Amino acid sequence: xxxxxxxxxxxxxxxxxxxxxxxxxxxxxxxxxxxxxxxxxxxxxxxxxxxxxxxxxxxxxxxxxxxxxxxxxxxxxxxxxxxxxxxxxxxxxxxxxxxxxxxxxxxxxxxxx
Amino acid sequence: xxxxxxxxxxxxxxxxxxxxxxxxxxxxxxxxxxxxxxxxxxxxxxxxxxxxxxxxxxxxxxxxxxxxxxxxxxxxxxxxxxxxxxxxxxxxxxxxxxxxxxxxxxxxxxxx
Numbered sequence: 092x093x094x095x096x097x098x099x100x101x102x103x104x105x106x107x108x109x110x111x112x113x114x115x116x117x118x119x120x121x122x123x124x125x126x127x128x129x130x131x132x133x134x135x136x137x138x139x140x141x142x143x144x145x146x147x148x149x150x151x152x153x154x155x156x157x158x159x160x161x162x163x164x165x166x167x168x169x170x171x172x173x174x175x176x177x178x179x180x181x182x183x184x185x186x187x188x189x190x191x192x193x194x195x196x197x198x199x200x201x202x203x204x
Numbered sequence: 205x206x207x208x209x210x211x212x213x214x215x216x217x218x219x220x221x222x223x224x225x226x227x228x229x230x231x232x233x234x235x236x237x238x239x240x241x242x243x244x245x246x247x248x249x250x251x252x253x254x255x256x257x258x259x260x261x262x263x264x265x266x267x268x269x270x271x272x273x274x275x276x277x278x279x280x281x282x283x284x285x286x287x288x289x290x291x292x293x294x295x296x297x298x299x300x301x302x303x304x305x306x307x308x309x310x311x312x313x314x315x316x
Contacts, residue, residue, distance in 0.1 A: 131308075136305070
């Protein structure tokens with residue numbers, strides 16, 4: 092069974108730039124969620140994708156967007172990066188039918204300078 | 205979405221049993237209770253999930269009273285490697301499962 096994998100593991104960007112983070116779901120999982128985790132805080136829900144469509148969103152601005160592909164992998168795109176976007180970005184996969192725990196990857200550490 | 209309250213930190217010694225209690229007074233009928241463990245610079249790892257009474261797996265037990273307004277994660281005979289942050293989450297598994305509210309969690313420190 093292949094777990095959730097994320098790339099890259101670390102990334103440094105400049106304020107105003109754009110970034111794309113990638114996630115491969117655990118095999119057999121059809122739902123992907125993205126979370127942002129600032130240092131010392133719990134993960135904050137960004138959005139969730141099921142059947143290639145966004146079906147839930149947290150309190151994040153439109154410059155945070157995503158995609159889910161037919162193989163259930165996913166991308167998180169962030170435009171016009173701000174210093175406060177520096178965080179660990181976590182991807183989690185699960186089954187749409189509950190109860191199905193989230194299985195997280197180890198995240199991408201984004202630093203915005 | 206039900207909000208949870210749990211202690212910010214706990215200390216224990218190797219070999220002891222650790223119980224972390226979480227309050228969720230506004231839990232809804234469809235909500236399940238799930239606990240995750242997180243080590244620094246890693247994603248949260250699923251520990252255990254339950255709806256009512258008691259659930260046990262190879263690493264932990266979860267006790268849920270009849271009113272479901274709280275739950276207790278029990279870790280038997282902890283070791284140094286159990287030092288981590290533990291999150292209690294309550295969520296509706298019939299809806300958008302990914303939209304779970306993480307608090308700051310409980311930072312467990314296990315000492316030799």
